[in-house]
Amino acid sequence: MRLFVQFAASLLIMATGSVYASEKLEQNQAYQQAYALYLLNHPQKEAKNSPFNISEYTQDYHDLFNKNKKVDVEQFVQYEQDRLVTLLKQRREMSLKQAHVRFNILDNNKDQKMTLSEFQESGVKTFESFDKNKDGILDQQDIQLAGNSSETHDGFRIKLPISMPMPSNVTEFIQQYGQGKDYVTLGDYFSARDKQYFSTDTNADRVVTEQEYVNEFTQRFDQNSASGKEKMKALSIAQFGLIAQGKKTIQANDIQNFAQKLNQEITQ
Known part of the structure; x- marks a missing residue:
């Protein structure tokens, strides 16, 4: 009986440790994703490799608490969704401009x-960049x-649901193109x-025009944005949980406290 109790206690300790580790991982991911969103809303920070600004982060939520002194999870999620609309619109405009630039790079002989x-030639370069x-x-x-690489295709350190599904490291490349295998040729x-x-090549003339290329990218971007925006709700709920610390509503000072914790997490 005593051995059974000791064994049960050991299992409980192991289970508790596993749950704690899982919760800690989720918390770390939530902090990372909150930081990634901060960078998305302040792209100059990423470009200049500037430090995290607590006051700037807090100011991002000024409009939310200007209307409500106390905010529940539904209000918080809706606020984040509204911010995403503006963000995605800006990123769409920027991405479409980049699509035009990419086409002209791919069009080696500049015959429009x-x-x-020409398309596969760029594929060789991409493959070789991963083939270490x-x-x-x-x-x-x-x-x-390759080592540990966490930077995404669009330059951000954390991949978010609204990021375009492009492999940013060898593991992701194999997952996307390996067809279930553990390697890719x-x-x-x-x-x-x-x-x-x-x-x-929508008109099946065996060449791709600039408009066809941009149209295909636009369709993928819009589809990914729509599904990603919905998935971002779960991240907002997780972030609210970290901010609220068990409370049903949060106030402006809770954002300030969270920003300080976030700063500690990303500087560790």
């Missing part, structure tokens, strides 16, 4: 159309050689890009 050969040991296969060795990648190219 992109051939499959230059053996023509992306696998576990490349993951180890250049042929696998070319096959996926073949499909993308021909789906972009």
Whole structure:
């Protein structure tokens, strides 16, 4: 009986530790995502590698508490959703401009159309940038050689649901193009890009115009923004939980306290 009690106690300690570790991981992710959103709303910070500004973060919520002294989770989530609308509109405009620039880079001979050969040429460069040991296969060795890379395709350190689903490291590349395998060949990648190219060529004339290229990107961007905006609600709820610390409503000073904790987390 005594051995059973000791065994049960050990299991309880292990379970408690596991739950604590899981909660700690979720908290860390929530802090990271809050910081990523801060950078999205203040892109000059990322560009200049500027430090986190507690006062600036608090000011981001001025309008929320200007209308309500106390805010519940629904009001907080709605406020964040409204901020996302403005943010996504700005990012859409910027991304479409970049799409036009990318097309003109891909169009090597500047004849106003992109051939499959030109499109795949850029694919080779992308593949080679992930192929760290230059053996023509992306696998576990490349993951180890690449080290820890957490920066996203669009330059931010944390991938958010509203980020475009583009691989930013070897692991993500294998997940996206490996078709369930633990490696990716250049042929696998070319096959996926073949499909993308021909789906972009809407009039099936075997060349892609600038408008076709931009239209395809716009469609993907809008679809990802719509689904990502919905998924961001869960992040806002998690962030509210960290700010509220068990309370049903929060006030402006709670944002101030959270900003101080956030600053501690990102400087550790």
